[in-house]
Amino acid sequence: MxxxxxxxxxxxxxxxxxxxxxxxxxxxxxxxCEKPLYLTFDTGHMGVAPLVADVLKRQDVRVTFFVAAERTLTDGDSLDNQWAPWWKARAAEGHEFASHTYDHAYWRGDVRGIEPQFRIRPSAGAFAGREFTWSAAKYCENIAKASDRIAHVTGKKPLPLFRAPGGKTSPKLLAAAQACGYAHVGWAPAGFLGDELPSETFPNDKLLAQALDKIRPGDILLAHLGIWSRKDPWAPTVLEPLIVGLKAKGFCFETLRRHPAYSAWIAAHP
Structure with a gap:
């Protein structure tokens, strides 16, 4: 014994x-990880989403997804039940999530008045293309709706962050969102990876070379899970060479949970 x-x-x-x-x-x-980068993806038509997921898994890279219920190639939306298994798999791989507003709602301007109000034009959902006046509470409700949906789908609590469609905001809009618990995330100038631009004048090889030359440590990078207007899709053609090239230059990848500008906010809003 x-x-x-x-x-x-x-x-x-x-x-x-x-x-x-x-x-x-x-x-x-x-x-x-002395030269961190923060790769983020906004939703889109989701046509390249499976290929993006393959690249991220193969390269062992974690990213932050900003989610909205955008129209997909299959005439559903990016947060519907068809895509639920895909999102759940990304959560299991350690990716993070945040809101892109449920209706991909563009800020168009502030409305004068005592209480903060905003001119908003959704580009998704039943009222896409129409302009409305939303109160701060209504705007916050739309941010929270996307967060709540991705939490329900994945079982993972999203970060208390949001990205306004097009990055279009005002000081009043940002203050309203912060008051209801959401900090805004933009992107670095070099982090605009160009997948929204026309491929006729911004071909993939040009965008790749530009990104590898200009990206700097600490940059937040922006791409999408499918852009309707681009004829030669950026993802996944550029994505893997970009990641490989950045790694070769000593860069590493983190989610926004570890970003120094947001980590304290995230910790304070569990």
Missing amino acids: QNADGLARRRLVAGLLGLGLCMAGSALAQAK
């Missing part, structure tokens, strides 16, 4: 040592 007990103790010590080394290795890997 004594020998058996001794063997069990040695196995326990070895197991704890192995766990400690594994945790230390993980912490060391994080500490070595």
